[in-house]
Amino acid sequence: MALLGPLFLLGLLGIGLPIWLHRLETQVTEREQFSTAMFLEPARKRIHVQRKLKYLLLMALRILFFLFLVLAFARPVLFSPPQALVTEDTTHHVIVLDTSFSMQAGDSFTTAVQRAQDIINGLGADEVASLYTASSGITTVATAAADGAILNQALSGLAPDNGKLDLGTMVTSMNTLIESSQANFVLHFISDFQQTGQAVRFADMIPDVINGRPVLLELERVQTDNLANWAVDSVLVSNRNAVEAGIRGFVSNDDSSARTITLSINNMLQQEQQVTLNGGGLSFINFDNVVFEEGDNRVDIRLIPNDALAGDDIRHTVFDNSPPAPVLLLTENPQSLGVTYISAALETAPRGYEVITQTLADLDARVLQRYPWIVIEDIGAINVSLATAITDYISGGGAVLAAVGESSLGLDSVPVMNLAVGSNPIRRENRNPITMIDNSHPALSETSGWGSVNMQTLPVSLNGGERVLIAQADNRPVLLESNIGRGRLMLLTTALDNTLSDLPVKPVFVSFMAEAARYLSNENLLVREQVAESFLQLSLAGGSSGQVYDPDGVSLLSLSDTTQAQDIPLNKTGYYQVFYSGGEVLVAVNPDQRESDLTIMDAQVLQNWQNVVAGTANTGEQALNSESGVADEDLEENEIWRIFLILLALIVIAESLLGNQHLRVRTGTL
Amino acid sequence: MSPASTETRNAQTRLLDPSVLASMSNLELVAKAVVEGFVNGLHRSPKFGFSQEFVEYREYSDGDDPRYIDWNVFSRTDRTYIKRFMGETNSHLMLLLDTSASMGFGSGSTSKLQYGKYLAASLAYLSSRQHDAIGVMLFDDDVVDYRPPASKVGSLQGVIHTLDKAEASMGTDINKPMNRFREHVKKRGLVAVISDFYCDAEELLENIRPLAMHGQDVIMFHLLDADELDPKIKQSTLYEDMETGQAIEVEPTYMAKAYREKIQNHIKNIEEAANGIRADHVLINTADPLDKALHNYLTFREKRG
Numbered sequence: 001m002a003l004l005g006p007l008f009l010l011g012l013l014g015i016g017l018p019i020w021l022h023r024l025e026t027q028v029t030e031r032e033q034f035s036t037a038m039f040l041e042p043a044r045k046r047i048h049v050q051r052k053l054k055y056l057l058l059m060a061l062r063i064l065f066f067l068f069l070v071l072a073f074a075r076p077v078l079f080s081p082p083q084a085l086v087t088e089d090t091t092h093h094v095i096v097l098d099t100s101f102s103m104q105a106g107d108s109f110t111t112a113v114q115r116a117q118d119i120i121n122g123l124g125a126d127e128v129a130s131l132y133t134a135s136s137g138i139t140t141v142a143t144a145a146a147d148g149a150i151l152n153q154a155l156s157g158l159a160p161d162n163g164k165l166d167l168g169t170m171v172t173s174m175n176t177l178i179e180s181s182q183a184n185f186v187l188h189f190i191s192d193f194q195q196t197g198q199a200v201r202f203a204d205m206i207p208d209v210i211n212g213r214p215v216l217l218e219l220e221r222v223q224t225d226n227l228a229n230w231a232v233d234s235v236l237v238s239n240r241n242a243v244e245a246g247i248r249g250f251v252s253n254d255d256s257s258a259r260t261i262t263l264s265i266n267n268m269l270q271q272e273q274q275v276t277l278n279g280g281g282l283s284f285i286n287f288d289n290v291v292f293e294e295g296d297n298r299v300d301i302r303l304i305p306n307d308a309l310a311g312d313d314i315r316h317t318v319f320d321n322s323p324p325a326p327v328l329l330l331t332e333n334p335q336s337l338g339v340t341y342i343s344a345a346l347e348t349a350p351r352g353y354e355v356i357t358q359t360l361a362d363l364d365a366r367v368l369q370r371y372p373w374i375v376i377e378d379i380g381a382i383n384v385s386l387a388t389a390i391t392d393y394i395s396g397g398g399a400v401l402a403a404v405g406e407s408s409l410g411l412d413s414v415p416v417m418n419l420a421v422g423s424n425p426i427r428r429e430n431r432n433p434i435t436m437i438d439n440s441h442p443a444l445s446e447t448s449g450w451g452s453v454n455m456q457t458l459p460v461s462l463n464g465g466e467r468v469l470i471a472q473a474d475n476r477p478v479l480l481e482s483n484i485g486r487g488r489l490m491l492l493t494t495a496l497d498n499t500l501s502d503l504p505v506k507p508v509f510v511s512f513m514a515e516a517a518r519y520l521s522n523e524n525l526l527v528r529e530q531v532a533e534s535f536l537q538l539s540l541a542g543g544s545s546g547q548v549y550d551p552d553g554v555s556l557l558s559l560s561d562t563t564q565a566q567d568i569p570l571n572k573t574g575y576y577q578v579f580y581s582g583g584e585v586l587v588a589v590n591p592d593q594r595e596s597d598l599t600i601m602d603a604q605v606l607q608n609w610q611n612v613v614a615g616t617a618n619t620g621e622q623a624l625n626s627e628s629g630v631a632d633e634d635l636e637e638n639e640i641w642r643i644f645l646i647l648l649a650l651i652v653i654a655e656s657l658l659g660n661q662h663l664r665v666r667t668g669t670l
Numbered sequence: 671m672s673p674a675s676t677e678t679r680n681a682q683t684r685l686l687d688p689s690v691l692a693s694m695s696n697l698e699l700v701a702k703a704v705v706e707g708f709v710n711g712l713h714r715s716p717k718f719g720f721s722q723e724f725v726e727y728r729e730y731s732d733g734d735d736p737r738y739i740d741w742n743v744f745s746r747t748d749r750t751y752i753k754r755f756m757g758e759t760n761s762h763l764m765l766l767l768d769t770s771a772s773m774g775f776g777s778g779s780t781s782k783l784q785y786g787k788y789l790a791a792s793l794a795y796l797s798s799r800q801h802d803a804i805g806v807m808l809f810d811d812d813v814v815d816y817r818p819p820a821s822k823v824g825s826l827q828g829v830i831h832t833l834d835k836a837e838a839s840m841g842t843d844i845n846k847p848m849n850r851f852r853e854h855v856k857k858r859g860l861v862a863v864i865s866d867f868y869c870d871a872e873e874l875l876e877n878i879r880p881l882a883m884h885g886q887d888v889i890m891f892h893l894l895d896a897d898e899l900d901p902k903i904k905q906s907t908l909y910e911d912m913e914t915g916q917a918i919e920v921e922p923t924y925m926a927k928a929y930r931e932k933i934q935n936h937i938k939n940i941e942e943a944a945n946g947i948r949a950d951h952v953l954i955n956t957a958d959p960l961d962k963a964l965h966n967y968l969t970f971r972e973k974r975g
Contacts, residue, residue: 035775035782035898036868037911039932043921 011070018062098191100165101595135163136533162532164592168199217613231596232315253279316588338497341504349514365389373399380408395485399520422459449508455501546580701791762859774838777897809847848877871939888949
């Protein structure tokens with residue numbers, strides 16, 4: 001309970017009780033009036049002063065009684081410096097155990113644990129050890145302790161996870177964790193020291209000189225040779241009936257391996273192939289005539305038998321076999337180049353869309369309501385009545401992606417949006433690059449390559465309610481979004497037929513159309529395939545609430561958590577089921593592929609690393625000699641309610657004795 | 671004595687008890703009850719001047735009470751004569767009542783001041799019956815109120831009214847009031863000083879002596895409460911002087927012995943001072959009935975008459 005907690009403060013009001021009672025008592029004055037003091041002589045002892053002091057002492061005891069009673073219930077905590085386990089003369093062995101995914105290979109982890117035990121069991125006097133694990137992050141397993149039993153017990157519960165270790169990040173984290181200690185540090189890194197774990201900058205792997213204390217680095221390698229490893233690198237579903245599996249070998253070119261590669265759909269074995277994987281590099285295995293169920297499918301590619309690192313011999317993928325979503329494309333000419341570009345981009349999007357082309361002349365505006373969103377090739381081509389119908393459609397919750405075309409060049413204002421068109425004419429020969437992109441927008445966050453796009457745009461003047469997502473120099477809008485009623489309209493101020501813009505022929509066009517389609521159709525934006533130890537952003541599922549089940553079927557959110565968006569750590573490999581307001585989706589989680597490369601760092605690199613740290617340690621020792629830095633210590637929390645309870649008992653005894661005496665005085669029995 | 675007369679006697683005596691008088695709010699009524707009860711107890715003894723035996727006539731002069739004009743003589747002679755009886759003294763009685771704060775002390779139902787008021791009122795009533803001119807002066811450290819001696823109709827009520835509004839306050843300084851008193855009193859008469867006399871005996875003597883030399887007959891009613899005479903405390907007590915506010919913690923042993931010696935010495939000194947100027951000193955415990963004081967007064971009058 002905090003000392004400002006309402007219950008504590010309420011309890012403190014009890015102090016007022018003895019004060020009030022004593023106040024009532026003291027209202028009866030002890031003085032007696034006498035006619036004259038002519039014949040009086042003061043007593044030799046100031047008895048009334050003594051009595052008054054006793055009375056005040058009694059009141060103080062009663063106040064303390066209530067105070068200690070309340071404090072005992074409040075369970076206060078005293079912050080005190082930790083016991084001097086670690087002093088300036090202590091050698092502190094910081095044992096950092098690599099628990100990343102690659103440590104699952106062979107007997108790497110068993111060896112690592114054995115090394116750690118050796119260090120712990122070898123602790124001498126004035127030596128302590130602490131234990132950390134390093135993977136995607138650093139975890140404290142046991143703080144500084146001299147008792148080997150405690151450390152060994154903590155060690156026995158460890159196991160490798162699915163994370164990715166970066167040695168630079170690890171050293172930086174360790175600097176933060178141990179910087180407050182006073183001891184002489186010996187950092188023991190026990191790892192397989194994969195090449196892929198090496199920091200980009202070598203300097204990041206050098207521990208800081210901690211408060212002027214020398215730091216020694218001991219690198220404990222659990223593997224001296226590169227282990228051969230094959231891993232399922234990629235799974236690609238094409239044409240809704242074919243699967244291509246990429247198998248990568250992290251071996252020398254002379255190595256080969258005969259394997260059975262299986263394809264399972266929704267945990268049902270569908271096909272298998274016997275292949276011989278030769279040498280390093282990537283091999284592709286194709287499975288045809290694969291049958292998928294409608295909706296999300298669990299696609300597993302497995303290598304049999306397992307190699308040294310079994311965890312990457314299987315790869316999980318989610319394939320959404322939902323029927324293509326219909327989208328209405330309004331155009332003046334169904335044979336136009338723009339229609340071709342738009343249809344191709346949407347039909348090849350991961351979600352898959354069925355583009356229904358409709359000429360404006362033959363359009364019955366009532367059909368608009370059948371589609372969650374529509375595309376207008378040239379917004380200048382729609383007439384007034386259709387503009388009204390489209391406005392009504394958007395106001396009712398529909399979404400529109402519109403572009404401009406030849407018909408828009410003569411406009412005074414843009415239909416539906418009512419944006420005034422400037423007098424500056426579009427000149428085909430003068431295309432300008434893009435200068436601003438709002439990457440925070442869901443339709444643009446996953447796109448890239450806009451820098452290579454050049455275009456001419458329709459000069460429109462904003463009304464103030466529009467959001468500019470892409471612009472050219474002078475803030476000339478390229479892509480606008482406007483909310484109309486319950487719906488929204490995105491306007492490209494250029495054409496999609498490669499006349500005013502080269503956007504349709506640039507790679508970014510396909511991804512842009514796919515993301516815009518997902519955004520405008522209100523699909524969830526969850527990334528369906530993620531790396532282990534990353535986070536699932538539930539807010540991207542299109543709602544603020546939901547439930548998530550891990551690959552073992554355990555629900556990860558409590559009832560109260562389901563009402564708010566969460567970031568869920570993805571610790572396990574397999575399939576996470578996400579239930580949200582719009583339905584259910586699967587998210588496949590696989591280990592970081594860089595962990596599959598078991599190639600270890602060169603011995604010379606490791607030696608250099610140690611040497612550099614040793615040089616730094618000497619500098620630190622000199623610094624220690626010239627400075628007397630005193631580190632701030634972490635404060636330990638000590639509960640002191642027992643002390644208050646003992647004081648309470650003493651107060652009760654003292655109060656009883658003093659109260660008894662006071663009672664005798666008042667009744668005249670003294 | 672018959673049982674009935676015994677009961678009447680008891681009732682009359684009871685009226686002299688200060689605790690009974692305290693329940694009577696009208697001071698004149700108190701005085702009347704006290705005096706009538708007291709006088710009845712004396713069986714109208716001529717010794718003390720209460721006999722109704724005719725002595726002589728004398729011619730009416732200004733200031734005489736018209737009630738005592740003998741109208742029979744007037745009808746026969748057309749001259750106004752006053753009837754004089756045995757015991758009439760035609761003297762002056764001046765009542766000096768101490769109203770200092772210490773007079774407010776009282777351990778029982780009656781404070782010393784209240785007792786003093788009863789006593790003064792009774793003396794005034796008694797003197798009024800004897801056709802004496804009566805006056806009153808209230809004092810503490812100065813003259814609080816003063817009413818010159820008179821024997822006119824209503825003078826008794828005036829005196830009693832003055833007494834009635836007396837309240838205890840301030841300290842005691844007998845010097846200044848006595849000087850003022852000497853300036854006002856010209857005629858010879860009786861002076862009854864009612865006080866607890868918490869002052870130096872020498873100082874008192876110096877102030878009373880001029881009165882005696884001036885021919886005044888002085889009687890000093892020394893009022894003390896029972897707790898002042900015989901204090902009984904079981905534990906150390908913090909006493910606060912009612913006049914100065916000084917607080918002194920005293921022990922029971924001191925009050926039981928040393929204090930009593932001191933107060934008795936003081937009483938003795940006051941008495942000796944009174945004797946030195948031929949004044950009467952009457953020590954009165956305010957717990958006692960008023961008859962002792964009245965009896966002493968009458969004895970005093972008798973001696974001086």
